[in-house]
Amino acid sequence: MTTVLKFGGTSVATIDQIKNIAQNINDRHCQGEQLLIVVSAMGKSTDRLLKMIHEISTTPSKRELDMLLATGEQVTIPLLSTALKELGCNAISLTGAQAGIQTTDHHAKARIESIASELILKHLEAGTIVVVAGFQGISATGDITTLGRGGSDTTAVALAASLKAKCEIYTDVDGIYTIDPRYNSKARKLHTISYVEMLEMASLGANVLETRAIEMAHKFKVPLYVGKSHTTLPGTHIIERNNTMESTVITGVSIDNNCLMASVKHLPFSQTNIANLFMNLASKNLNVDMISIAAPYNGHVTVSFTAEKNDVIEIQEVISNMKKELETIEITTNDQIVKLSVVGIGMVSHSGVAANIFRLFAEENINYYQVTTSEISISYTILESDVQRSIEIISKAYELEQ
Amino acid sequence: MTTVLKFGGTSVATIDQIKNIAQNINDRHCQGEQLLIVVSAMGKSTDRLLKMIHEISTTPSKRELDMLLATGEQVTIPLLSTALKELGCNAISLTGAQAGIQTTDHHAKARIESIASELILKHLEAGTIVVVAGFQGISATGDITTLGRGGSDTTAVALAASLKAKCEIYTDVDGIYTIDPRYNSKARKLHTISYVEMLEMASLGANVLETRAIEMAHKFKVPLYVGKSHTTLPGTHIIERNNTMESTVITGVSIDNNCLMASVKHLPFSQTNIANLFMNLASKNLNVDMISIAAPYNGHVTVSFTAEKNDVIEIQEVISNMKKELETIEITTNDQIVKLSVVGIGMVSHSGVAANIFRLFAEENINYYQVTTSEISISYTILESDVQRSIEIISKAYELEQ
Numbered sequence: 001m002t003t004v005l006k007f008g009g010t011s012v013a014t015i016d017q018i019k020n021i022a023q024n025i026n027d028r029h030c031q032g033e034q035l036l037i038v039v040s041a042m043g044k045s046t047d048r049l050l051k052m053i054h055e056i057s058t059t060p061s062k063r064e065l066d067m068l069l070a071t072g073e074q075v076t077i078p079l080l081s082t083a084l085k086e087l088g089c090n091a092i093s094l095t096g097a098q099a100g101i102q103t104t105d106h107h108a109k110a111r112i113e114s115i116a117s118e119l120i121l122k123h124l125e126a127g128t129i130v131v132v133a134g135f136q137g138i139s140a141t142g143d144i145t146t147l148g149r150g151g152s153d154t155t156a157v158a159l160a161a162s163l164k165a166k167c168e169i170y171t172d173v174d175g176i177y178t179i180d181p182r183y184n185s186k187a188r189k190l191h192t193i194s195y196v197e198m199l200e201m202a203s204l205g206a207n208v209l210e211t212r213a214i215e216m217a218h219k220f221k222v223p224l225y226v227g228k229s230h231t232t233l234p235g236t237h238i239i240e241r242n243n244t245m246e247s248t249v250i251t252g253v254s255i256d257n258n259c260l261m262a263s264v265k266h267l268p269f270s271q272t273n274i275a276n277l278f279m280n281l282a283s284k285n286l287n288v289d290m291i292s293i294a295a296p297y298n299g300h301v302t303v304s305f306t307a308e309k310n311d312v313i314e315i316q317e318v319i320s321n322m323k324k325e326l327e328t329i330e331i332t333t334n335d336q337i338v339k340l341s342v343v344g345i346g347m348v349s350h351s352g353v354a355a356n357i358f359r360l361f362a363e364e365n366i367n368y369y370q371v372t373t374s375e376i377s378i379s380y381t382i383l384e385s386d387v388q389r390s391i392e393i394i395s396k397a398y399e400l401e402q
Numbered sequence: 403m404t405t406v407l408k409f410g411g412t413s414v415a416t417i418d419q420i421k422n423i424a425q426n427i428n429d430r431h432c433q434g435e436q437l438l439i440v441v442s443a444m445g446k447s448t449d450r451l452l453k454m455i456h457e458i459s460t461t462p463s464k465r466e467l468d469m470l471l472a473t474g475e476q477v478t479i480p481l482l483s484t485a486l487k488e489l490g491c492n493a494i495s496l497t498g499a500q501a502g503i504q505t506t507d508h509h510a511k512a513r514i515e516s517i518a519s520e521l522i523l524k525h526l527e528a529g530t531i532v533v534v535a536g537f538q539g540i541s542a543t544g545d546i547t548t549l550g551r552g553g554s555d556t557t558a559v560a561l562a563a564s565l566k567a568k569c570e571i572y573t574d575v576d577g578i579y580t581i582d583p584r585y586n587s588k589a590r591k592l593h594t595i596s597y598v599e600m601l602e603m604a605s606l607g608a609n610v611l612e613t614r615a616i617e618m619a620h621k622f623k624v625p626l627y628v629g630k631s632h633t634t635l636p637g638t639h640i641i642e643r644n645n646t647m648e649s650t651v652i653t654g655v656s657i658d659n660n661c662l663m664a665s666v667k668h669l670p671f672s673q674t675n676i677a678n679l680f681m682n683l684a685s686k687n688l689n690v691d692m693i694s695i696a697a698p699y700n701g702h703v704t705v706s707f708t709a710e711k712n713d714v715i716e717i718q719e720v721i722s723n724m725k726k727e728l729e730t731i732e733i734t735t736n737d738q739i740v741k742l743s744v745v746g747i748g749m750v751s752h753s754g755v756a757a758n759i760f761r762l763f764a765e766e767n768i769n770y771y772q773v774t775t776s777e778i779s780i781s782y783t784i785l786e787s788d789v790q791r792s793i794e795i796i797s798k799a800y801e802l803e804q
Contacts, residue, residue: 015454015457015458018458019458049477052417052477053480053481053484055417056420056421056481056484056488057484057485057487057488060480060487061483061484061487063494064483064484064487064495065480067476067479067480067483067495067497068476068477068480068481070476071473071477074469074470074472074473075451075454075470075473077469078455078462078466078469078470079454079455079458079470081463081469082455082459082462082463082466083458083459085459085463085466086458092465093466093469095469095546098544098545119544142500142521143500
């Protein structure tokens with residue numbers, strides 16, 4: 001069975017790091033493993049390229065941007081391949097196009113459509129280590145495309161799916177924790193987590209893996225592993241749901257501190273006005289997350305929603321425009337809030353988690369403004385100042401610490 | 403008629419230079435010219451890439467080296483294309499592979515086999531400025547290749563040949579001079595020079611254009627122009643031989659100061675020994691240029707030849723090895739010599755140039771060690787200390803100054 005190893009930009013930031021990774025790959029190759037390596041651009045090289053083109057244009061064509069950014073990974077692959085050859089391995093570098101990664105033509109956020117893996121298979125079967133440039137592909141018209149955020153993870157998982165391989169992602173964190181260790185230094189590292197939990201945690205703010213890559217791993221049942229490069233620390237396996245996991249109710253807590261809460265007050269109550277509010281926001285590509293609508297009072301209603309912190313000015317503009325017709329409305333925004341989510345596949349069979357957390361919050365006088373639930377998660381917007389205390393009580397109640 | 407413009411690395415070393423070149427291209431495009439641009443890697447970027455890979459291996463695989471170096475030009479093309487779009491032009495960047503530049507698989511020194519120019523033609527006919535990465539192509543197996551030294555000039559001329567276009571090469575010198583202005587500040591800039599003279603001057607040490615590009619321009623009758631980027635100074639046209647040129651006997655003087663003279667003394671005289679000497683040198687890829695063999699004396703002979711300065715140690719090794727069987731031989735090397743060549747298509751019809759220069763050298767007591775002649779050039783090895791004086795007398799005798 002082939003293993004796909006993916007190394008992110010911080011893992012290959014220097015020549016010494018590239019040599020170090022080559023040594024590890026060589027050790028495994030010598031033990032008979034068939035290896036395909038996916039790498040990102042070195043450290044800050046993407047930033048350097050962006051800085052150059054932004055000196056020319058603030059809105060460069062996305063096709064030209066892809067042409068430029070794709071060079072970042074194309075620098076890493078021959079360097080790693082050369083480092084492997086120096087150790088006596090057979091190794092070959094392939095660009096995304098050469099690796100047969102066919103994508104849509106949506107530059108800067110292309111999606112992989114198919115992988116023509118004949119060339120990769122030929123090299124792997126000959127005992128050659130194949131080093132593929134992550135993040136990039138080629139469109140049907142022969143243009144170089146990039147996959148957007150988290151693209152290299154997606155490349156690795158897609159290649160693993162097409163080769164029926166397992167996939168190991170090496171990054172600068174040593175695995176998936178019950179809680180981001182920046183919030184709770186006693187957070188427990190998970191030995192395993194299911195795809196759906198990982199997906200939920202990633203989409204709720206955990207930044208270790210991109211949701212696209214997890215979705216693809218889930219869809220194609222690619223065994224995934226996340227670990228820290230340049231160490232031997234054990235990481236986390238992301239696998240299909242199984243019995244061992246059902247013993248815990250909550251697997252982890254995610255914190256999203258990139259949100260703000262907006263409240264639109266004195267909105268004349270009608271389904272049309274509420275629908276228009278969200279349609280106007282959507283027409284400006286403003287993502288709205290949690291929504292709560294208070295009971296109407298005197299024919300008026302308050303609609304609250306969370307959105308991304310960066311969007312505050314555009315949200316205010318949308319409301320200003322609506323004020324021309326709906327003179328009574330007012331907007332307040334609060335960026336001192338955080339979205340805290342508890343995630344656990346065990347919730348499906350263990351009812352009462354939400355009720356129990358409501359009780360814990362009540363005992364500790366922690367206010368929450370909005371609550372949403374999915375099958376395996378519950379999210380609360382709470383004040384930033386209450387985050388640490390909330391994490392502590394949930395960690396203790398659900399044994400999330402070491 | 404399409405014009406191919408080629409800008410070298412020193413012309414696109416900074417973002418400001420790229421913007422400046424875009425402005426010039428835009429001005430010409432607005433006047434209705436159909437333009438294809440070939441660019442090199444920015445300034446020192448190739449050196450930076452080489453430094454990185456040499457930290458990993460002193461002898462990297464040439465395939466991996468090509469993969470790495472090709473990124474240099476791939477960075478320049480979207481930057482220039484974006485700068486052109488900012489000015490309101492339609493522009494598109496193409497890698498060597500996308501531009502249809504098919505090469506042999508001799509990595510690091512591939513030769514262009516054919517150009518599939520359909521895509522370029524489609525864009526040019528739509529009024530789009532096409533910006534192509536110089537120096538690179540793709541082999542029949544889909545590997546990225548580079549063309550070696552002077553490769554971007556060759557790309558430009560090859561594209562011009564395939565499009566039946568003219569070709570303008572912009573570099574950091576403002577044209578072809580009768581003598582390198584570093585040797586004679588009064589050297590005259592040539593308005594025109596013939597392909598064969600340019601080829602002879604380039605192969606004899608003038609560094610403005612690579613011989614490959616000139617050969618190709620000659621073969622396909624591509625009108626060539628060499629000028630200085632970022633200026634409006636008039637440059638030099640390189641064209642087919644014509645009547646106007648025949649009025650001058652000598653067009654220019656080339657100096658090659660990268661040579662040394664080696665003398666192998668006390669070689670037992672036999673055709674076999676002399677042949678073996680040059681075969682042994684050739685087997686180590688040591689280029690030998692001018693050869694002179696003194697008359698045998700006492701059954702021994704002295705063989706002198708010029709070679710590249712860098713090869714001195716390898717040449718001495720070859721002779722050391724031969725000493726095992728031919729104990730009498732000794733080698734001396736002199737790197738204080740220079741090869742001075744006078745070039746002119748007029749020599750074909752004006753006899754006596756060599757004789758006249760022999761006379762001038764005799765009058766001025768300038769020693770020459772070897773002389774070779776071609777149909778349109780005569781080369782002398784002289785002492786470095788005699789170069790300035792030689793240039794002065796030849797310049798005066800043949801009106802090479804302003």
